[in-house]
Amino acid sequence: MLAAGRSLSDRGIGFAAIGLSPASAFAWSRHLRGRIVPTPVDVKLDPDRLGEFVVEVAARPGVEVVVPLTDRALEVCDRHRARIEVNARLAAPPSHAVRDVLDKRANLERARRLGIPCPEQFDLESLDQIVDLAETVGFPLVLKNPSRTAVGRTLGFSWLVADSEEEVRRLLLRHCPDGPYPLVQRLIRGTVHNICCFAVRGELVVAHQYEARRRTRGLTTYREVVPLASRLRGHAESMLRDLGWEGVAHVGFFVEPNGDVRYMETNGRLWASVAGSIASGWDFPFWIYEYFGLDRVPVAPSQGGIGRRSRWHYGELMWLADVLRGRYDASTIERTTRWRAVVDYFAGFSPRVAADVFRLDDPTPELMEHLRGLRGVVANAVRGVGRSRRMGRIS
Numbered sequence: 001m002l003a004a005g006r007s008l009s010d011r012g013i014g015f016a017a018i019g020l021s022p023a024s025a026f027a028w029s030r031h032l033r034g035r036i037v038p039t040p041v042d043v044k045l046d047p048d049r050l051g052e053f054v055v056e057v058a059a060r061p062g063v064e065v066v067v068p069l070t071d072r073a074l075e076v077c078d079r080h081r082a083r084i085e086v087n088a089r090l091a092a093p094p095s096h097a098v099r100d101v102l103d104k105r106a107n108l109e110r111a112r113r114l115g116i117p118c119p120e121q122f123d124l125e126s127l128d129q130i131v132d133l134a135e136t137v138g139f140p141l142v143l144k145n146p147s148r149t150a151v152g153r154t155l156g157f158s159w160l161v162a163d164s165e166e167e168v169r170r171l172l173l174r175h176c177p178d179g180p181y182p183l184v185q186r187l188i189r190g191t192v193h194n195i196c197c198f199a200v201r202g203e204l205v206v207a208h209q210y211e212a213r214r215r216t217r218g219l220t221t222y223r224e225v226v227p228l229a230s231r232l233r234g235h236a237e238s239m240l241r242d243l244g245w246e247g248v249a250h251v252g253f254f255v256e257p258n259g260d261v262r263y264m265e266t267n268g269r270l271w272a273s274v275a276g277s278i279a280s281g282w283d284f285p286f287w288i289y290e291y292f293g294l295d296r297v298p299v300a301p302s303q304g305g306i307g308r309r310s311r312w313h314y315g316e317l318m319w320l321a322d323v324l325r326g327r328y329d330a331s332t333i334e335r336t337t338r339w340r341a342v343v344d345y346f347a348g349f350s351p352r353v354a355a356d357v358f359r360l361d362d363p364t365p366e367l368m369e370h371l372r373g374l375r376g377v378v379a380n381a382v383r384g385v386g387r388s389r390r391m392g393r394i395s
Helices: 002-010 041-045 047-058 071-079 095-101 104-113 127-137 165-175 230-243 274-279 284-294 313-324 338-347 364-394
Strands: 141-144 159-162 183-186 191-200 203-216 219-226 247-255 261-267 309-311 353-355
Touching: 002 274, 002 284, 047 071, 071 095, 095 104, 095 230, 095 261, 104 183, 104 230, 104 261, 127 141, 127 165, 127 183, 141 165, 159 165, 191 219, 191 230, 191 284, 203 230, 203 274, 203 313, 219 313, 230 247, 230 261, 247 284, 274 284, 274 309, 274 353, 309 313, 313 338, 313 364
Parallel strands: 309 353
Antiparallel strands: 141 159, 141 183, 191 203, 191 247, 203 219, 219 309, 247 261
16 A cells, blocks of 8 residues: 555556555555545444445545555445445456456466366365365475455464474364365465556556565565566466456565466455565556556556566564474575575665665554564564463462
């Protein structure tokens, strides 16, 4: 959201953020000139009431385009699409495409039908199938919440990794003893490659690719723009054409050490690392405004930004802390020394590496993100001390 707001602000395009949390880094940006918060604030917790609120905002004078920036917002806006579009354009793909990408099972089924290679998968229907699951998928495996909708997140997690039958059983008994059960896939270890796209009536008009250089806790913290691989582009084109896609999309793949490709997912809204795309010349937020607001088809930049690197500073700090404790992202194969990790962390502050959050003309969001993270660390430490004292009294 921060990168999108800065992109529009830099070009003099007016906007307002709907339902922005005070805890968001964007809330502290000087580029945020308009903010609309539902009253009462608990409207944000109810998808239908939030949808009604967006419909009301879309009817206000001067509102031309509504841009969902999260999966929840995408779902809510799509459910109220007809009423929103009475007064403003909804910057989103068609309803059937929205429903598809928000349902991992449906989207993966589509990918397999299109011949796009996917990870080995098991459709779990009972705890009695855990042995069959282990034989079919193998360990380690990943349990994924198949629904990305506001009303479907009943499992309490996005994804979990299990290394044994006992661990699978423990996680299932903890989170969903009576179902519905998560999506089960073989854990793919390799390098994440993402195709950042813009499609018009199902046809890909601009696309660039970045490779995740460092990841932690399932999040990419450091990345580099690389030449667009024809094989990955072809898979992305097949998916978006079959969906009749309109607007931005973020199509993710794992590339294993032997070169095998496995499809991950398609995101139907701007991605967290879009600041890196913008810094490389791929201004997707502006293209959204151009296409949905002015009916102009985006044109790819003449320079593809190949080799341009970007990073999320706070995410890099989490990565460093994890490496110092000997922890690595479950999908990561490569390991590094603690000393090398420290050197790499500080090297990332080079002016040749674009920052996701920090900007000299707008430094407060970066500061507030780190302060919020520090408060979380302190709170966890205090809770840990409290638990230790209680255990001491019990013993």
